Amino acid sequence: MFETLTERLESAFDKLRGKRRITETxxxxxxxxxxxxxxxxxxxxxxxxxxxEEVKREALGQEVLKSVTxxxxxxxxxxxxxxxxxxxxxxxxxxxxxxxVILMAGLQGSGKTTFSAKLAKKLKSExxxxxxxxxxxxxPAAIEQLxxxxxxxxxxxxxxxxxxxxxxxxxxxxxxxxxxxxxxxxVDTAGRLSIDEEMMREISDLRELLRxxxxxxxxxAMTGQDAVNTAKAFNDVLDYTGVVLTKLDGDARxxxxxxxxxxxxxxxxxxxxxxxLDDLMPFHPDRMASRILGMGDVVTLVEKAxxxxxxxxxxxxxxxxAENKFDFEDLLSQLRQLKKMGGLKDVLSMVPGMGKMxxxxxxxxxxxxxxxxxxxxxxxxERRKPEIIDKKRKMRIAxxxxxxxxxxxxxxRQLQEMRKMMRKLNKQQGxxxxxxxxxxxxx
Amino acid sequence: xGFWDVFRRKKEKARESASQWxxxxxxxxxxxxxxxxxxxxxxxxxxxxxxxxxxxxxxxADVGVDTVGYIIQRxxxxxxxxxxxxxxxxxxxxYRNMGALLVVDQKxxxxxxVSSRKxxxxxVVGVNGAGKTTTIGKLAHWFKAxxxxxxxxxxxxxxxxxxxxxRTWAERxxxxxxxxxxxxxxxxxxxxTLQAAQARGxxxxxIDTAGRLHTKEPLxRELGKIRKVMKKVIPDAPHETWLVLDATTGQNALQxxxxxxxxxxxxxxxxxxxxxxxxxxxxxxxxHEMGIPIRFVGLGEKIEDLRPFDAQSxxxxxxxxxxxxxxx
Numbered sequence: 001m002f003e004t005l006t007e008r009l010e011s012a013f014d015k016l017r018g019k020r021r022i023t024e025t026x027x028x029x030x031x032x033x034x035x036x037x038x039x040x041x042x043x044x045x046x047x048x049x050x051x052x053e054e055v056k057r058e059a060l061g062q063e064v065l066k067s068v069t070x071x072x073x074x075x076x077x078x079x080x081x082x083x084x085x086x087x088x089x090x091x092x093x094x095x096x097x098x099x100x101v102i103l104m105a106g107l108q109g110s111g112k113t114t115f116s117a118k119l120a121k122k123l124k125s126e127x128x129x130x131x132x133x134x135x136x137x138x139x140p141a142a143i144e145q146l147x148x149x150x151x152x153x154x155x156x157x158x159x160x161x162x163x164x165x166x167x168x169x170x171x172x173x174x175x176x177x178x179x180x181x182x183x184x185x186x187v188d189t190a191g192r193l194s195i196d197e198e199m200m201r202e203i204s205d206l207r208e209l210l211r212x213x214x215x216x217x218x219x220x221a222m223t224g225q226d227a228v229n230t231a232k233a234f235n236d237v238l239d240y241t242g243v244v245l246t247k248l249d250g251d252a253r254x255x256x257x258x259x260x261x262x263x264x265x266x267x268x269x270x271x272x273x274x275x276x277l278d279d280l281m282p283f284h285p286d287r288m289a290s291r292i293l294g295m296g297d298v299v300t301l302v303e304k305a306x307x308x309x310x311x312x313x314x315x316x317x318x319x320x321x322a323e324n325k326f327d328f329e330d331l332l333s334q335l336r337q338l339k340k341m342g343g344l345k346d347v348l349s350m351v352p353g354m355g356k357m358x359x360x361x362x363x364x365x366x367x368x369x370x371x372x373x374x375x376x377x378x379x380x381x382e383r384r385k386p387e388i389i390d391k392k393r394k395m396r397i398a399x400x401x402x403x404x405x406x407x408x409x410x411x412x413r414q415l416q417e418m419r420k421m422m423r424k425l426n427k428q429q430g431x432x433x434x435x436x437x438x439x440x441x442x443x
Numbered sequence: 444x445g446f447w448d449v450f451r452r453k454k455e456k457a458r459e460s461a462s463q464w465x466x467x468x469x470x471x472x473x474x475x476x477x478x479x480x481x482x483x484x485x486x487x488x489x490x491x492x493x494x495x496x497x498x499x500x501x502x503x504a505d506v507g508v509d510t511v512g513y514i515i516q517r518x519x520x521x522x523x524x525x526x527x528x529x530x531x532x533x534x535x536x537x538y539r540n541m542g543a544l545l546v547v548d549q550k551x552x553x554x555x556x557v558s559s560r561k562x563x564x565x566x567v568v569g570v571n572g573a574g575k576t577t578t579i580g581k582l583a584h585w586f587k588a589x590x591x592x593x594x595x596x597x598x599x600x601x602x603x604x605x606x607x608x609x610r611t612w613a614e615r616x617x618x619x620x621x622x623x624x625x626x627x628x629x630x631x632x633x634x635x636t637l638q639a640a641q642a643r644g645x646x647x648x649x650i651d652t653a654g655r656l657h658t659k660e661p662l663x664r665e666l667g668k669i670r671k672v673m674k675k676v677i678p679d680a681p682h683e684t685w686l687v688l689d690a691t692t693g694q695n696a697l698q699x700x701x702x703x704x705x706x707x708x709x710x711x712x713x714x715x716x717x718x719x720x721x722x723x724x725x726x727x728x729x730x731h732e733m734g735i736p737i738r739f740v741g742l743g744e745k746i747e748d749l750r751p752f753d754a755q756s757x758x759x760x761x762x763x764x765x766x767x768x769x770x771x
Contacts, residue, residue: 040508042693045499108716109572109689138744140580140611145604148625152603193719220572224505224693229720247571250656252695275571275601 024060030074031056034293041253041292044228047262055081079289086258087285091242091267093214099131099177100184101210105203105234106218108191111246113142115218115272116188117149118280123184124155131182133173134159135166135206136190146188153277156182166190167205174210187212194233204237215240216269219256221248227256228263235264242269245283249273255292326419328383332375335368373401374411386415489528494518505693507728514540544731545754553711553738556682557591562640562648564673564680566633567713568666568703569687571654574715576605578687578741579651580612581749585739587616591646596636597622598629598669601653609651615746619643629653629665630672637676650681657702666707685711685738690723700729711738714752718743 031052038048055078062073093102102119104112113136120130132150134157136142143159150157158173170187177185187210192199207215217240219227234240245257248271257268268283320326375383377400382389389397389412398405482496494515501511517540522528528536557563565582569575576599583593595613597620599605606622613620621636633650640648652669655662673680686709688696703709712730714723717740729735737752 036508039502040694042505042695045502049499107691107719109574111572114571139608141604141607144607145602148603193716195720220689220691222570222689222692222695222699224691224696224725225503226505226691226720226722227693230691233720247656249658250570250695251658251698252693255693 027056027059027074034074034078037293038255038258041255042222042224042227042259043255043292044225044259044263047228047259051081051085051258051262075293079293082258082289082292083285086261086268086288091269093269094241095128095184095213097211097213099174099182100214101174101212102184102186102214102216103203103206103210103212103238104186104188104216104218105238105240106191107193107220107230108139110191110218110220111244111272112136112191112218113145113149113188114275114277115216115244115246115270115280116146116186117153117155118272118277119270120150120155120184120186121153121277122280123186124153128183129181130155131173131177131180131185132157133169133185133187135169135173135187137164137166137169138190142188142190149277156180158185166202167209170206170210194230194237200233200237207238212241214242216242216244217266218244218246219260221245221254221256221271222250222252223256228259231256231260231264235266240266242267244268244270244272246272249279253292254288257288258292326415328375328378328386328415329380331415331418332372332383335372335375370401370403370407371411374398374403374408377401386412483530487529489518489522489530489533491519491522494522501724504722504724505696506724507694507697507732510544510728510731513731541727544727545737553683557586557647560679560682562594562637562645562677563682564637564640564648564650564677565683565685566650566652566670566673566681566707567685567687568652568707568709569654570656570689570699571602573654573687573689573692574741575599575654575687576608576612576651578713578715578739578749579609579649580616581741581746582649582739583612583616583618584746585749585751586647587618592644593618593647593649594636594640594643594645595620596632596648596650598632598636599651599653600625600627600629600632605651605653619645630669633669634672634676637673637680641676657699663702663706666703670707683710683738684708685713686735687713687715688723688726688729690714690717690726690741691719692725694725696725697728697732700733700735704733704735709733709735711736713737713739713741713749715741717741718748 034055035048035052038051039045043051055074058081059074059077095102104116106112116132120132123130132146132155134143134146136146143161147157147159158169158176160169160172163169163172166189173185173187176182187206189203189206190199192203194200215238217231217234217238219231223230231243243257243260243266245254245268248254260266261268268288271281271283273279273281320330374397377397378389382393382397389408394405394408397403398408401408478500479497482493482500486493497518498511498515501514502508506514514537518528518533518536521532521536567575567579567582579595583595586593593616595609595618597606597609599609600623603625606625610620610622619639621632621639623632623635629652636648636650639645650669650673652666653662655666657663670681670684684707686700686703688699692699700709700712712726712735714726714737717723726737730737736754739749740752742748742750
């Protein structure tokens with residue numbers, strides 16, 4: 001079983017804890033792991049190499065947020081890049097001609113016939129009058145298969161067992177569609193190898209005479225390194241308009257999607273996820289990115305990475321809590337972390353006491369500025385021992401921070417409340433140190 | 444092109460009239476060895492840079508990432524221990540290690556059972572579109588050519604027209620076939636096929652099954668049921684269970700092998716569609732990590748294009764001295 005990328009990276013990260021900046025040496029191991037993960041997902045090795053080089057260039061020299069390890073930051077960079085690479089704008093079918101023609105192409109067993117039927121069903125549900133044309137004259141019973149599928153979904157199937165040339169079938173099917181008022185014709189073709197010149201000429205002829213609105217290249221999500229050759233060869237001959245990734249309901253990671261996207265730059269228009277004729281889905285770049293990286297939970301991980309304070313910090317904080325010494329110094333460092341992480345509301349709601357403390361404050365960065373300003377206007381001694389802050393000091397702090405004595409008072413009260421809350425929490429969970437740490441570790 | 448050139452060449456020899464595209468392709472084929480030669484680039488000794496390139500060569504052939512890691516690591520160890528490695532030693536090393544990956548279970552050839560058991564039952568499984576039905580048609584032809592009588596069981600009752608497809612192959616190979624209605628219980632088809640085989644004294648019974656993705660639990664359990672039903676007729680059936688693997692499949696092949704063997708112990712692999720540009724290197728990993736030997740390889744669309752796999756001659760031919768000389 002492949003370890004997940006998450007596991008692999010986390011072990012690589014361990015060595016990096018505490019490093020402040022991403023450098024050539026400290027991410028080389030992580031970059032290697034990412035490359036391996038891409039290869040294990042069947043991304044073409046050259047694409048994987050290029051991709052990781054790009055990522056590395058982008059990552060080098062970036063300052064590591066205190067709360068995140070360099071590796072975790074790298075994952076985020078990788079993930080974002082993957083999504084951007086595969087995503088862009090959604091690419092719907094463009095069916096303009098009357099009737100509009102969709103030509104299917106692909107290797108044997110990639111799932112063209114099943115996909116043709118699924119697509120027919122989808123278009124029918126959108127109010128189109130669809131004709132399925134059976135132009136696979138080679139595979140035994142391929143025409144029969146399409147006829148049965150057509151019957152199941154209630155779509156007309158054009159089949160002429162007496163015709164042996166797909167070109168003729170295509171011509172006849174078009175005439176039939178025009179005569180019977182079909183708005184879309186889906187032409188199912190035989191599976192073919194890209195190196196089979198004769199068969200490639202045939203599909204190129206079909207393209208010439210059908211002038212399709214869409215040419216969809218159907219590729220099995222389980223395809224390995226060869227995807228690049230096949231995708232290129234078909235594109236050279238057909239200049240197809242889109243890609244269909246089938247059998248994504250398996251556990252293949254589908255790196256072929258990235259390879260094809262990067263090499264032929266054609267959009268992935270649909271994914272097939274089952275044998276039922278409803279199992280057709282639009283393509284989601286973000287899901288595909290997680291899948292290729294082998295971490296269904298990549299988003300969660302990145303979020304976690306953003307929310308995790310360093311081990312060291314967590315331990316220190318835990319000790320402070322246990323000793324009931326949480327002071328303005330701690331609060332300030334927490335606030336600064338929070339600010340870096342973004343998504344303040346969510347993060348804050350996880351922190352005991354904090355939510356209550358800021359109940360009446362709107363959680364924008366603006367409001368934090370006041371709190372920060374007040375603390376920054378305190379002397380180090382005041383921060384550590386808030387008890388000594390008397391009326392005079394309050395006035396000085398308010399002046400220094402551009403706030404009012406009332407606001408300073410409010411913050412002082414809130415710190416008291418927080419301390420109380422935490423004392424209570426400590427008592428409740430007395431002895432269960434790990435649990436307490438976990439609570440704070442989520443910060 | 445890689446590991447399978449040997450077979451392609453053999454095939455071309457066998458059929459003098461190799462079609463045009465095959466000849467055209469021959470020129471563009473760069474062998475595994477010439478790639479290695481290029482990577483070596485006149486280096487007298489193996490170094491870290493070369494190992495990285497070798498890693499890429501293996502990966503391009505779809506050899507599993509873990510198996511590549513295994514091969515490279517062993518090379519690294521040797522290089523480190525001996526402070527380098529000559530090109531000759533590299534070939535020697537690859538011969539031993541990669542060859543060893545392929546030679547699995549050579550002690551008792553599977554086909555010995557064909558003469559001792561009647562009927563000899565083969566169950567064919569695989570994911571959708573791997574080429575099971577086509578393989579079975581060609582297997583029927585192959586067994587017949589060996590002078591054996593064959594019966595086919597159309598237990599793919601799920602996919603539209605699968606039964607018709609197998610029937611066409613049965614007619615081409617001129618063998619009988621047992622079939623029920625579409626949607627019928629596949630176990631019942633297997634049961635009837637085995638009984639018919641016994642009643643008619645047929646040598647080999649081959650059971651087709653519906654393609655199923657290995658992640659679909661209920662469908663996978665169904666395979667176990669079909670197996671059980673067969674045992675009611677012949678207690679030690681099926682004698683062979685073959686997983687059909689599409690040569691274009693990448694790293695997922697290993698997952699397939701694992702999941703399928705969990706519900707029905709696999710005794711062999713059939714690698715199809717090797718006539719494309721795919722390298723099928725992942726079977727090295729399946730052989731290596733799962734210990735499942737390759738039984739047949741599919742090299743073309745024609746009925747005679749399915750060939751038995753012989754690991755020993757493959758390796759000998761692959762590492763043949765002449766090939767090494769021209770490379771080294």
